[in-house]
Amino acid sequence: MDHRDEPGDDGGGASGMHCPNLNRTPSPALFVGTPRPHRYSPANLESTPMPKAPDPITRDLWHVVAATDELKIGLIETTLLLDRRLAMTRGLDGEPVVWFATDEENGEDIDAETVLDRLPVKTAYGYTWTCLGTPSADLFPIPEFAEADRVNMSCGSIGIHVSAPRAVENFLDMGHFPYVHTDILGSEPHTEVKEYDVEVSEERDEVLATKCKFMQPRAAKSATQAMEVEYVYRVPHPFCSVLYKSCPEDESRRDVIGIFLQPMTEETCRAHLLQSMIDSTSTITDLRRFQQTIFGQDKPILENQYPKKLPLDPRSETPIRADKSAIAYRRWLSQKGITYGVIPQAN
């Protein structure tokens, strides 16, 4: 867009500034748009990570890093987790191997057997998880994933220039459906967020929102008409959430959608999506495309949120009743002592 002249004189003493010489060869018209802040591409983020030691809770969590199937056996894939560059591959046995990258490049060949200094690895829900500290406990359960007749699939890993907790909060939010997912998950005039229940389950240490109801024109790929959909949201991990929603195909069961955020830096993350559906007609491609459409609508909104870290001070933003689950989530993060990807409340 930026057609600049060849470097000429350095501007000192340029003459004729007040009497345009109209016989000059015109330069291409210059479109000068609004100056915008610099954008970071993932490439330069990876090359210049700003190191910050994550809080101990975050350090000891299991973090998602890749859809296991998408890691190629014998090929390196690099990524970023908590500001650290990681390399990943799969061994001949198909098991993922993850380690701190040194000079490895994306796409290089490697024999997983030669990697000695490995990070802890777990595979769950189709994804590979690792931990940079001492893994604290098992990963949270999603019992439905094991049900035989469900279609389980990963729906892609999408980079977002926002903190992981902002993305979790967006996943919990119903009020934006008519405006961001117009004619799919919501449409005017059905903008109301009805009262729902939120609790922090002490036993399972997770935020739970129940009786969340919303009128949706096309709640799922298998939906053919508008229906009032009931949601249950779980936040069983500071950077992961799972939702259960009425299934258009079988009233007695619920579709499960999980979002697992990989905190790359404090202000960038990758969203890994899981669908575990009761859907006998749609193809996996259709189901993936549907979820990616939804996520593609959220991404530009999330990337225009400021500050990019989630502010935990109650006075930083203005909640309404519809934001009860977000308020509970912010408090829960605060109480846990999470400081990574958030702006902690000043004491």
Place this chain on the structure above:
Amino acid sequence: MPLSLSDPTWYPIASSEDLPFRHVYHGQLLGRELAVWRADDGNVNAWENRCLHRGVRLSIGINEGQELKCQYHGWRYANRSAGCTYIPAHPADAPARRIENRKYPVREAFGLIWSAANDDQPFAPFPGAEDHDWFALRPVPVNATPEDVLAGLSRLAPDDQPVEFIPGRAVTLGSAHFFVQPVDAARSVIRGILPEKPADEIATLRYYNEQLTKLRDSLERAAAKKPAPEPLQPVFEKVSVELSTMPDIAVPRGNTFPVVVKRKWQSADGVIGFELADRDGKHLPTFQPGAHIDVHLPNGLVRQYSLTNGPGDLMSYTIGVKAESASKGGSKVLVETVREGDVLAISEPRNNFPLRRDATRTVLIAAGIGITPLLSMARFLDKSSLNYELHYFARASETMAFSSELDVLHGRADRHIGLTREAIKAKVAEVLGQYQFANHVYICGPGAMLEMVQETATALGWPDEAVHFEYFQNDKTIDASSAFDVELARSAMTLHVPAGRTILETMREAGLTVPSSCEQGACGTCLTGVIEGEVDHQDVYLNKTEKASNTCMMTCVSRAKSGRLVLDI
């Protein structure tokens, strides 16, 4: 001189032509982002580029003409005040709290839009500014410090013509004036203006583009060789404690402020219009469609009048007053003794008659002076291109107020004149039709009319929550049969309220001074906080949610359902 976040200087932030119809421009000044937009009334707004709800940039919002709508949750903010007027997640509520975005001072002059970090300095034109019709050049962004850019511009002056610096990081080079907009510590925009539109516009623009592009290249080459200064770190101001908590019902406040009667005129037979404005020409507080103000009259009475204004129309409030309604001398004083130029005290706008903007069809039914809140609603719906129809019933066409205002609406505005009671009823039934999902009707007029429309709507299957109305007077029969005790927490006193006497009377008999005005539960003057006990609300002042909160009451008509009430008095 390093840049300061609190630099009070006015700088250009955009060209006038960067703000075309219904656009939102992403501006930047001193490290801050601004959402800059022109309302349909011509007013230019420069707001912090961040919705107070969830921090989404307002520059990606939608300019609805007189309101800006956030992309994320559809919150709407009013022109001028930046006050929130509508929250779609709770369509039946009037936003009770004052949610207001941060604004920056803004002026449009000399082909440019100007802003400053604060109000510390009045806007002052540069010398000779007023004598010309300025022509704005294309702005040129430069990744260099504002100081270096200014120095670079000054070097463009030919040797025989010394450069003249003018206040606000600006130079004149011959007749051209160049201003350096400090975007951030290491980023600037050169904004040039010429005293008049050149004969060959394109050639002139190209000429200056070439010159400034050369300058930019050399400045950026030089800047790349030295360390860039740290970007400014603007802080987002915290919201008030009131806004940070979950919105429990706030007890309405009795704050008043003075306004001047700017215009008083006969709007129709028996209806006098009053236009009320701030004494210093500032904008008035944000209001929502359906809102009213309390007007404190010279004789000590307080009366409620609906605002007729449309969205973002805050330079004055316009109310309509019925001349012959002389109950207890209220409106009569306004009509007979208040003149243009007089000062009245009014309350901030309150809304007991909120307009849902999520209906597929909105029916507005007005009778007589009841047109006032419905005119406001029609104007909001009109601006947002929502489907509505307004039906205005009156005895004679001469008594129809605000006729010219109705004429400019784009939606359907039907006038029904001189119909009999039966004919009115038939017409109402016809316009309502059988109830359909997401239809809403709003009625304002005499008590008998309200009841007739409610009955008709019910008969046609309209549920209560789709039928909205507002009483101006409390026409209900007050049930004063209960007897109970009131404990006055701050006065350390317990009183017995017998059947047939009000709490207000009982308190006065006990020697307390308690303010009141209408004494029929309509004006809000005797509003009192409730600490304990269950209130038997009989007023028409508090709205449903306020009543349900059980935190406040009108002591002139309301009573106790429990044996004891503890009041904050």
